[in-house]
Amino acid sequence: MKARVYVTLKPSVFDPQGRVVADALTSLGYGDVKDVRQGKFFDVELEGGDAPTARQRVTEMADKLLANPVIESYRVEIL
Amino acid sequence: MKARVYVTLKPSVFDPQGRVVADALTSLGYGDVKDVRQGKFFDVELEGGDAPTARQRVTEMADKLLANPVIESYRVEIL
C-alpha cells in the first residue's frame, strides 16, 4: 500500500522559499510569474493493509508528525 | 493559469529526510512503515496564458531552476 501526503504552508503564512523562487524566476525573464508557493510531499509505503486503513493510519501520521497545524495543512492521497 | 511542478529525487539517490521520517514513524509505533521518500512541489501562478503555453513555460522554469537534473526528476501538471 502506498500513500502520499501533501503538506503546504497555510495561505496566511509567508513562504520564504516560494518568494525566493518567484523573484529568481522574474529576474530570469519570467515576468508573467505572479506567485510561487513551495510545498512538500511524503510517499509513505506501508506493509500490506487496505486503502481505508492506510488512509486512516497515514492521516494519523500527518496529524502527529508530518504536518504542523499551526502553519501547515495537508492532504492524503492513496496511490 | 496555475501549474504545479513535482520534484522528486531520482529512484536510487539516497534520501536522508525520508530515512529519518521513516525511523521516527517506526519508533512512534507505525511498524508497518516500509519506506518514506520526501519530495517537493512548486505551485506557480502565471499571468493569463493558455494551458499549452503555461506547460511549456513552466517546464522551461523547471529545467532552468526548480529541479536539479543531477539528482532530481520532475513532472509538470496544469491545475
Added chain:
Amino acid sequence: MDNAVIDQAVLDRHGIKPDEYDKIRELIGREPNLLELGLFSVMWSEHCSYKSSRLHLKTLPTTGRRVVQGPGENAGAVDIGDGMCAVFKIESHNHPSFIEPYQGAATGVGGIIRDIFTMGARPIALLNALRFGSLETPLARRIFEGVVAGVGGYGNSIGIPTIGGEIYFDASYAGNPLVNVLCLGLAHKDDIIKGAAHGEGNPVFYVGAKTGRDGIHGATMASAEFDEKSAEKRPAVQVGDPFMEKLLMEACLEVMRTGAVLGIQDMGAAGLTCATSEMSSRGGTGMDVEVTRVPQRETGMIPYEIMLSESQERMLLVVDKGRERDVQEVFEKWDLHAEQIGTVTTSGRVRLFEHGVLVAEVPTKALTDEGPLYRRPMSEPSWQREVQKLPFDAIGASAAPQVAFMTLLASPVIASKRWAYQQYDHTVGTNTIARPGTAAGVTRIKGSSRGLAVSVDCNGRFCYLDPYRGAMLAVAESSRNVACVGAEPIGGTNNLNFGNPERPEIMWQLGESIRGIGDACRALDIPITGGNVSLYNETEGEAIYPTPVVGVVGLLDDATRTVTRQFRTDGASVVLLGDNLGELGGSEYLALMHETVAGPAPALDLSREQALQRLVIRIIRDGLIESAHDCAEGGLAVTLAESCFDTAFGVSADVKTATGAPAAFAINATLFGESASRIVVSVRDEHLNTVLASAHSAKVPATVIGKVGGDRITIAVDGARPIDVVKSDAEREWATSIEKKMSRPETRGK
C-alpha cells in the same frame, strides 16, 4: 561472474594499464575475476595509491619532537602538551563539488570529519579552502552558492564550528572548482586509535548508513553485464546525512572509551574495499568478509557494487572478541546497529564470501602496498620563463592609485568573505576566540590555558608563475598567519590540487611544489603530518593553476593572549615589520587593473621570514601590540585598510617609495606590491620603543609608518597623497562587494 572475460575494453573502463594488469596477475598468480579487478582498480587508482605523487611526497619532512602521528594514518597528530594532541588533516572533494555543488561539498566535509574522529579525536574546528571561476559568470556563482551552503549545511548540523578558510576566484578554476576542507580535532595522547586490524578471530563490525550504489565510478560500472541488471539506477552522486554522521561521531567516540575497539576506519574513497584492505594491511593480518551481511539500501546489489560503493557515513570496526556486547550497547544507545560482517584472519589476504561461497581472494599488501609507483616524466613548461617576465611597457599606463585602491577592495579575492562565513556556525562549542574574517582561526582548549590557531593558504597565481617558490610562499603565508595571532607553528598539512600528471609540465609543477613545501617546512621547522592529493583537475586540456593548499596549526600557551587584524586604540602607532620591496609580479593589482598575470613571484628569504614570525609571536605574547595583519593580496594599502575595518578607527600613513618597479609604476608598486614577509602591527606609545628594540635585535626591519585614528584612510608616499578616502566608503566597497554579485539571478544551466 568469475567467467566474465576481461578484455581490453574492461581494463580500459577500470582505468587499468596493460603493465598494471600484468602486475595484478603476477601478484595473485592467476587471472583476477571481475570483482578482484574492481578491488585493484579502486585501490590502485591515483586517489588511493598516490602512484604519481608518492615518490615525491616521501621527500617531505614528517618528523619533529611534537609529531605523534605522521602521514599514513587517517590523520596526523602533534603533541600540544598537557597530554593532549591536535589531530588534523585536509581533504579535497573537487570533482563531486563540480557535479553537484551542495552535496559534493557537504560529503567532503563529512569525509574529513570521519578521518578525525576515527583517530579517537573529537573534531573541534573546520576550515575550508575554496576556488571558483570568476564571480561574473553564472556558473561560478551557482557553484559558489551551492558549495558554501553545503559546507555550512553539514558542519553546522554536526556542531563543529567553521572558524576560517580562504576563497579565490579565477578563470582557471571555472571548470574545476576546488573544495578543500581541513578538520582539527582534540585527543588525549593515549586515546589515539589506529586503523589497524589485529588479533585472529576478532569480529569486524560495520556501522552507519546502509550501502547503496552511490559513488560507484560510472566508468568502472559500464561493463555490459551490469547494464541489463541495473541500468538507470546508478547515480555517482553521494548524498550526505549529517545527522547520521553526528550519531556515528558521538557513538564512535563513546565506544572507543570502552576499550573494546582495537581498530577503526571510515569508509571513504573506495569504501569497503579500502577499509578492509588498509586495516588488515596495517595490522599485518587478513580479513574474511561475508558481503551479504553488509546492510544494503537497495535491492539486487552484487558483491562488486557492495565493495566499491562510496555511500557516506559508514565505519568499520575491529572489536576485541568477547566484548561485542559492550560495543553493541553503545551503538544501540545512539539508535545505531552494528553488524558483524567478518573476522580478522592471519591469512594476509582479503577474502570475500557471498553466502559462504568464496568470490574474491587477494593479498592485502597487493592492494595497499604493491600498487604501481610512477616516476612520471617532468619538464618545465615552454612558457614558464616567458610568464616570469613583467613587460611594464606593454601593460598600459599605471592606474590612478585611489581608483585602483577602491577597485582592489571590491575585488572578490580581497573583499570581505562574510557572505560565505555568515552561513557557517562559528560560535558553537564556545571555543572560538577569533571570529572568521578577523584573523587565523583561533580556538581555545577548555580545561587548559592553551589555544590552537589554524590557517589554510595558497596563492595559485604565484604557483603558476613559479611552482617552487609559490609553494614556499604558501607555507610562509600560512605559518605567518598563525604567527600573527601569537601562535607558534607546530605542524602542517597540505592538499595538492593539480592537473593531469601524465603531462610532463603538470608533473613538473607537482614536483616543484612538493620540493617547495619541503624546503619551506624544513626551514620554518613545520613537520607535515598528512595531506591529500587531487590530480586531473582540468577541462579540455586546460589545467587549474597549480594549487598546493597549505594548512598550518599553531599553539598558543595562553589563548587569551592573541590579537586580530583590527586596530584597537586611537592614536596607536602603525608599524611595518619587514621590507616594502614593491614587487608587482603576480599581484592582484596587475590582474585587476592591467589584466596581466605575469612577472616573478615575490622573493622569499626563509630565514628572514622565520625571524619575522618569531618576533611577532614574542611581542604578542608579551602583550606589546594591539593588532597584527600580514600583507597579502592588494599589498600594504589593503592591509592598512583591513586593519581599520570592523573598528571605529581610520588610519593615516606615510611610506617611502619602494624601488621594485619602474618610476611610472613606483607608487602603485609601493601601495599594492605583494612582497612576502611583511606584517603591519599597531602599538601603543608606551610599548613603541620596546617593540622597535626587539625588532632591531631580531634583525627585523621595523618602520613607524603612521597612526591609528580619524575617519579616513590616508596613505601618503614620500609626502604625496595617492590615497585619501572616507573609511566608511572604502569599508562599504569591501564589505558588500560579494553579496552584491551574489544577489544576481541564477539558473542551474551551465
Added chain:
Amino acid sequence: MKFAVVVFPGSNSDRDAWHAASQVLGEQAELVWHKDTALSGADAVILPGGFAYGDYLRTGAIARFSPIMAAVSRFAERGGPVIGICNGFQVLLEAGLLPGAMVRNRGIKFVSRHVHVRVEHSDTPFTAACRPNEVLELPIAHGEGNYFADPSTMTELDANRQVIFRYVTPTTSRSRDGDPGEGGDISDAANPNGSLNNIAGICNRARNVVGLMPHPERACELALGSADGRVVLQSMVKTFTERLTHHG
C-alpha cells in the same frame, strides 16, 4: 542551584549550556539523556541548540516525542523554569509549550552572526537580573528562526506581555557597562530572519517557559566576544535563590 541540560541525539550546544552553567556560573549542571524519563531534581531545565533529530523535517518536530519531554512538560506545568535556546525554542513550539511556529529564515540561508536583542520584560526567571530594555549582544546560528503566529495569537502575546526578546539595532554604548544601553530600536534591518515584529524570544502565559533563538550560553565570556548572555543564566540563579529565601 541545579540545571538539567537535555541532550537529544542531534543536540550540539548541549555542552555549551553545560559549560556556561557549571564552569562559568559555578552552579550545578547535569546532562540528561533524551531517553531518560526523569529530570532528577533539577531546579531549571535547558533545552539546548542543535539539530535534535537532524531536523530535515521541521526543526524540533521529532524531538517532542522523546521520552524526556513528558517530564519536561510536567516540570513546566508545576511552574518549573524551562528555557529553550535556538533548537530548544523550536522544540518548545512543536511541543506546544509555547505558541507559534518557526518558518525558514526570510533569506532562506543559514545565518550565523552576532545580533542585538532588547529585553522587553524582566519579570521572567530568565530576565529577572536584566535592567529594563537592556540590550544584549548575542550570537545567532540558525536557518529556521523566522517566528510566526496567527493574528489572534500575536494579539495575545502582546496583551500578556509574552514577547521577551526583540531584535534591535546595536546600541551606541555596550549594554553591560553602566549605561542602560538605550538606542536599540526595532527595525527591519535589525531583523536577521524575518520574524514577526522582530520577535527573538517569547514566554508562556505563566512566564516560566521561555524560548529564544539567540544563544546566551555562547556569550558568557568576554574571550568569546561578548559576555552579555551571562545575565540570562544569572537571572535563573537570582530567581531561584529569591524563591528559597521566600519559602525558607
